[in-house]
Amino acid sequence: xxxxxxxxxxxxxxxxxxxxxxxxxxxxxxxxxxxxxxxxxxxxxxxxxxxxxxxxxxxxxxxxxxxxxxxxxxxxxxxxxxxxxxxxxxxxxxxxxxxxxxxxxxxxxxxxxxxxxxxxxxxxxxxxxxxxxxxxxxxxxxxxxxxxxxxxxxxxxxxxxxxxxxxxxxxxxxxxxxxxxxxxxxxxxxxxxxxxxxxxxxxxxxxxxxxxxxxxxxxxxxxxxxxxxxxxxxxxxxxxxxxxxxxxxxxxxxxxxxxxxxxxxxxxxxxxxxxxxx
Numbered sequence: 001x002x003x004x005x006x007x008x009x010x011x012x013x014x015x016x017x018x019x020x021x022x023x024x025x026x027x028x029x030x031x032x033x034x035x036x037x038x039x040x041x042x043x044x045x046x047x048x049x050x051x052x053x054x055x056x057x058x059x060x061x062x063x064x065x066x067x068x069x070x071x072x073x074x075x076x077x078x079x080x081x082x083x084x085x086x087x088x089x090x091x092x093x094x095x096x097x098x099x100x101x102x103x104x105x106x107x108x109x110x111x112x113x114x115x116x117x118x119x120x121x122x123x124x125x126x127x128x129x130x131x132x133x134x135x136x137x138x139x140x141x142x143x144x145x146x147x148x149x150x151x152x153x154x155x156x157x158x159x160x161x162x163x164x165x166x167x168x169x170x171x172x173x174x175x176x177x178x179x180x181x182x183x184x185x186x187x188x189x190x191x192x193x194x195x196x197x198x199x200x201x202x203x204x205x206x207x208x209x210x211x212x213x214x215x216x217x218x219x220x221x222x223x224x225x226x227x228x229x230x231x232x233x234x235x236x237x238x239x240x241x242x243x244x245x246x247x248x249x250x251x252x253x254x255x256x257x258x259x260x261x262x263x264x265x266x267x268x269x270x271x272x273x274x275x276x277x278x
Contacts, residue, residue: 012031048085078110143168145172146173202241
């Protein structure tokens with residue numbers, strides 16, 4: 001995230017100027033407050049509170065509460081796309097209650113499109129989706145390290161004529177953009193010069209040939225790089241260029257070294273991975 005008010009204003013301004021849909025899930029009050037009165041297309045990923053609902057009515061209530069809270073934050077009457085987040089297998093009454101809340105909100109004009117967000121095992125999402133047909137778009141992770149969720153869910157999206165948006169193109173796990181392992185910078189240049197596509201742009205651009213891609217950004221520069229990505233010339237042999245990063249990502253020695261990194265984000269990623277090993 002930007003460090004100051006000026007940085008944030010610049011980032012929001014660049015995002016608005018891009019004309020791209022903007023997801024404000026992480027901090028709707030911070031982002032939405034700066035977008036009041038604009039015509040920007042805004043999306044939001046729901047929270048997971050409905051997973052703990054005791055009955056169908058409870059699930060409906062918690063989803064409605066999140067809708068009211070987030071719409072109040074952005075100062076609007078509606079979300080362009082509101083995604084139901086699925087992290088694990090849920091009970092049918094929990095899912096039915098959540099969908100009831102979303103359908104009612106859509107009828108009342110508070111949601112224009114209902115989406116489904118894969119934020120856990122793909123089979124859990126598939127189990128929730130195969131008996132319900134309320135979704136108009138699918139948000140699913142897809143990157144060069146792991147395509148399992150996309151490979152599992154995209155055929156059903158195609159069958160049901162549901163739009164697909166892919167996410168986390170540079171995040172291979174533990175919240176860590178892949179190039180941080182070797183380059184310590186998210187968007188490393190492929191050439192020695194100041195011009196030419198970055199490796200990050202090449203990755204995003206390749207996926208963008210098939211579906212819209214949701215990209216996390218922290219600076220004005222990253223907004224510009226992301227917007228340009230689908231139109232830049234992509235290098236030959238991208239898989240070969242990514243191989244060193246795959247090797248680094250799978251290296252126990254590399255992860256061990258990150259535990260003492262002077263960069264907090266890298267240390268945190270290594271610590272999350274270490275916890276998963278035990």
